Amino acid sequence: MDKKKNISMAVIKRLPKYHRYLEQLMKNDVDRISSKELSEKIGFTASQIRQDLNCFGDFGQQGHGYNVIELYNQISNILGLTKPYKTVVVGAGNIGQAISNYTRFEKVGFNLEAIFDINPKLIGIKIRDIEIKDIDYLEDYLKENPIEIGIICVPANSAQKVCDILVKNGVKGIWNFAPVDLVIPDNVKMENVHLSDSLLTLTCLLNDTE
Amino acid sequence: MDKKKNISMAVIKRLPKYHRYLEQLMKNDVDRISSKELSEKIGFTASQIRQDLNCFGDFGQQGHGYNVIELYNQISNILGLTKPYKTVVVGAGNIGQAISNYTRFEKVGFNLEAIFDINPKLIGIKIRDIEIKDIDYLEDYLKENPIEIGIICVPANSAQKVCDILVKNGVKGIWNFAPVDLVIPDNVKMENVHLSDSLLTLTCLLNDTE
Incomplete structure (x- = not known):
């Protein structure tokens, strides 16, 4: 979470969209997703996605993609959705x-x-x-x-x-x-x-x- | 209107805001406004405003500012508000x-x-x-x-x-x-x-x- 304070407004504006897509993946029981697969779904480039998600920690494992639940929880956290x-x-x-x-x-x-x-x-x-x-x-x-x-x-x-x-x-x-x-x-x-x-x-x- | 086709998405996104402010100026019977005055109201820099408005024709007269009604009509036109x-x-x-x-x-x-x-x-x-x-x-x-x-x-x-x-x-x-x-x-x-x-x-x- 140390990197959180550096998130740019452009990334902040994209986070709710990541959150929406990850929620959908969870509903479809998808455990892991590569930046390439996520890119095809969400419409940002794979490199953009890697760059964005890098802003708040090391999630993707080279060749293994992102852990969907972990990433969803982390984005929920950054979006401030862990409290009412x-x-x-x-x-x-x-x-x-x-x-x-x-x-x-x-x-x-x-x-x-x-x-x-x-x-x-x-x-x-x-x-x-x-x-x-x-x-x-x-x-x-x-x-x-x-x-x-x-x-x-x-x-x-x-x-x-x-x-x-x-x-x-x-x-x-x-x-x-x-x-x-x-x-x-x-x-x-x-x-x-x-x-x-x-x-x-x-x-x-x-x-x-x- | 020849320049219209080159308007970037970023400018398009700002046009409705210009339209709103110019409408307000017209209601307040303001005839002319400089990019500096408009900048103070709208929150974009004066240079940004000059650049944006330059995209679709020569409106500002050096030292005389913009003709509010003319600019409003032109932006209405670009926004496609001249027809139902x-x-x-x-x-x-x-x-x-x-x-x-x-x-x-x-x-x-x-x-x-x-x-x-x-x-x-x-x-x-x-x-x-x-x-x-x-x-x-x-x-x-x-x-x-x-x-x-x-x-x-x-x-x-x-x-x-x-x-x-x-x-x-x-x-x-x-x-x-x-x-x-x-x-x-x-x-x-x-x-x-x-x-x-x-x-x-x-x-x-x-x-x-x-």
Whole structure:
């Protein structure tokens, strides 16, 4: 694990994909896999894979390939999946509701503790037994209930305000679905899911080939 | 527009962000902006911005900055936003419903024509006046109704099958939300929104700093 701190952002971005493929291999009872075989499945070059996996220890045995379970566990570890995370969803519109309903995340240790919204019509409604609370209560809630990950699903114009409340009250990870870039301090980490940007990338690619 | 074909994937990925910021500037009645000012807002370096925008024509006038509306229109053009797109959503679970309900896309020309699902409990239900159809009818529907963009929101294990039906029936753009990598022919373009990968990237970043 000593090498962990040196993992580049490019490698970090590829790790969840390795994790997904290794999980699939485990399900198919595959014990060992060479970088070449993994390369054919995952679409990165074998040399890229060897380089990536080298970042966090010596796994592959020359000529024997990687031990799938060992590699999966190591990547799970680096991805921080060996412990649970408490999360809140702020904004219970379309995306907020979809994320709140998505039980897949729960299975890998993401526990949704609370949902907040500003809309009086939504406050009090339950999603998977979790009652949507008034956003005015967000700050008090966070003071009493330490939360690791805040999931921002509010409109662009209120996202920074929500982000500031989350950060001020100890949230260290922001998963941002609002179509805006948020400002956070260095000790907080953020991942953006900018749906519109993704859709426009697709139309750009479509347009480029015409 | 002659330079368009040479735009790299890295630039394409940045274009939606330029588009978002320029839209905001227009809303704020800003006529002109220098690469330096844009850099401060958008977070890319001024030299990066000049290089990016140079890819598709001469816009900045030395010392006068960019004409905001002109640049916005040009980027809209490159992003393919000057025409409407017919879309279908396949899979009306949490994410499929959220995307179907998201009217923001409609405003910029993405017209949701139909929604499909396999679940008898969902078939017949309406989302924004669009009735959810039986997925068995997808292929026939596509033969009669040309669709540009297919939005895949089905579980991982049925995503490739859905993708194949879409591609076989003329869909040229795939927006994939299924947590799996799909195989498509070269003449089809795909953008993935892998939510789990994004969340695991966040926990990896969180874990990396501890």
